[in-house]
Amino acid sequence: MTDTPIPQADPRAGFLALRSRIDIAMIHVIEGGHYVLGREVLGFEQEFSAFVGAGHGIGVANGTDALLLALKAIEVGPQDYVATVSHTAVATVAAIELAGAKPLLIDIDPATMTLDPQALAAAVARPPGRIAAVIPVHLYGQPADLGALGPLAARAGAALIEDAAQAHGALWGTRMVGSVGRLGTFSFYPTKNLPALGDGGMVVTGEETLAERVRALRQYGWRQRYVSELTGINSRLDELQAAILRVRLTMLEAENQRRRDIAAAYDSGLAGLPVALPARRPNCTHVFHQYVLRSRKREALQRALTTRGIGTNIHYPVPVHLQPAYKGRLAIGPSGLAETERAAEEVLSLPMFPQLAEDQIGRVIAGVHGACAETD
Secondary structure (H helix, E strand, C coil): CCCCCECCCCHHHHHHHCHHHHHHHHHHHHHHCCCECCHHHHHHHHHHHHHHCCCEEEEECCHHHHHHHHHHHCCCCCCCEEEEECCCCCHHHHHHHHCCCEEEEECECCCCCCECHHHHHHHHHCCCCCEEEECCECHHHCCCCHHHHHHHHHHHCCEEEEECCCCCCCEECCEECCCCCCEEEEECCCCCCCCCCCCCEEEEECCHHHHHHHHHHCECCEEECCEECCCCCECCCEHHHHHHHHHHHCCHHHHHHHHHHHHHHHHHHHCCCCCECCCCCCCEECCCCCEEEECCCHHHHHHHHHHCCECCECCCCCCHHHCCCCCCCCEECCCCCHHHHHHHHHEEEECCCCCCCHHHHHHHHHHHHHHHHHHC
16 A cells, blocks of 8 residues: 655645634624624734734735735835845745835845845845845745844845744743844745735834835725725735634644654654755754755755655745846845755755644654655
8 A cells, every 4th residue: 555645745634633723713803794804804813913022913915915014014115125045935036026125135045944144134234325224034934043133234224124924922032033123024825934814914013103004005004994095905805815824823832843843853763864855043943944954965965855755845946036037137245145045946845834743754854764765
């Protein structure tokens, strides 16, 4: 009998585990008759911002819009640069351009694959123009080095905006990511640690003025209905998704712990193999949105795992600056992007989701051992 393939991610499993509670929450919304910006959205905004440790939360349509609205809230302009990484989901860079600013791409630290403070320092020392914001990405659930990046942003006169789309519940010291910068942004895409049954996002901030601006900007710039005081957009988290997210939020810490347990099992089971295992930043709590190996034989390793029924993915195969829509036209920091390009050639994500069973974890470990032996 052939073993059932193990997917790299399985968002359906998480919803099935909570189906009865989610069904009740959805029926409550449907029968209530209020479907946009109602009590469920307000409740989730309050609960999630309290969880993060930020004073205000504003639900929006998706994580890209969360970044866009955060940038619009600080009023970036067409001559402004926003420093971020190229080793990220393209949404990070797309949002900067949608806000009307210019991306400035900075290299990553090879160990954690997050924004390298030394490379940012070089860009701050020799900027191509005014740097209005710095967006560190808490990649794969690993907090970026906020202790170093925050002062560098301040030195440049730039706002620190955290892209925490992959890091719900991760800790920088004792603080939740998203609460450290002036604004934090989250995605609730179905594969995230805190997932919706569709798209969703949130902006969090400790500054009431910024919260008011984001709240207006997400709905045409309205502060009173039908009167646009700002040039805004339509980006509203709907009631159904908010109701689902309120249920999922109650399980987030337990599911993050399960992710850490799976990561620890992988660490132990894969030690000594010719692959680089994920680093952990000291004094931080990683939430393992992804468990990412590095191998110079990545393609061969992935093929060998596929033949063994082990699902994998590459996050991300092409850095933003090398993608057809962006190649040759984005500003790059003076340190270049060598580590970014190297990571894109080596990273490989193993199966990682809270419902992964113990026997499946064992199969993944055995599969990586076999694949490494085959590709040695």
